[in-house]
Amino acid sequence: MSASEPARIRPGAEPEGPVLYAEDGWSWAWILAAPLFCTAAGLFEWLTDAPVHWLMLTICAIASALCHGVMIAATRVHGRVRLTPTAYYQGTEELDLAHVQQVLPPAGGGPDEASWQTARTLGELREVPRRRGAVGLRLDTGAEVRAWCRRPAALRAALVDAIGAADASPGPA
Structure with missing residues (x-):
C-alpha cells in the first residue's frame, strides 16, 4: 500500500486510537442456544422414559448452530x-x-x-x-x-x- 492511499479497516478490526462509543452485533454465546435446548429436550425424553431421539436432536442442534453462526457473523459485521x-x-x-x-x-x-x-x-x-x-x-x-x-x-x-x-x-x- 502506497503512502498516498487511505488506510482501509477490515470489518471487525478495531480502529486505532481511543473509541468514544462502541456497539457490536449479537454475542457469539447465542450459538450455544440450540444445542442447549436440544440437550434439554433429550434429557426430558430420557427422564420421562420416552424414546430418546438422539440422532434428530443432534442434527437439529448442529444445523441450528450453523444457521446461528451465519447470522451472528453478519450482525457482528453489519451491526457494528x-x-x-x-x-x-x-x-x-x-x-x-x-x-x-x-x-x-x-x-x-x-x-x-x-x-x-x-x-x-x-x-x-x-x-x-x-x-x-x-x-x-x-x-x-x-x-x-x-x-x-x-x-x-x-x-x-x-x-x-x-x-x-x-x-x-x-x-x-
Whole structure:
C-alpha cells in the first residue's frame, strides 16, 4: 500500500486510537442456544422414559448452530458501530468526522417528519434495523445521513462531543 492511499479497516478490526462509543452485533454465546435446548429436550425424553431421539436432536442442534453462526457473523459485521475522535464506523462504512457539519436534533414525534429520517442509512443496510434508533447527521456537502445504534441518545451525545472537539481543534496551518 502506497503512502498516498487511505488506510482501509477490515470489518471487525478495531480502529486505532481511543473509541468514544462502541456497539457490536449479537454475542457469539447465542450459538450455544440450540444445542442447549436440544440437550434439554433429550434429557426430558430420557427422564420421562420416552424414546430418546438422539440422532434428530443432534442434527437439529448442529444445523441450528450453523444457521446461528451465519447470522451472528453478519450482525457482528453489519451491526457494528465505532466512534473515534476522527471517524465514525457503521458496519464496513467509514465516515470521516471532518465531513460532518452538524448532528441534527431528534425527531419531534409530531406529524412533521424530520428530513433526516428519510435520508440514506450509513452502512450496508437499506433501513435502520428493528429495535435500533437513528441519529441524523448533516455532511459538509449538505447531504443528510442516518447513523444508527441500540442507544441513539448515547451515540448522539458522543457524536456531539466528538464533532465539537474536532471543531475546536486547530486546523492545518
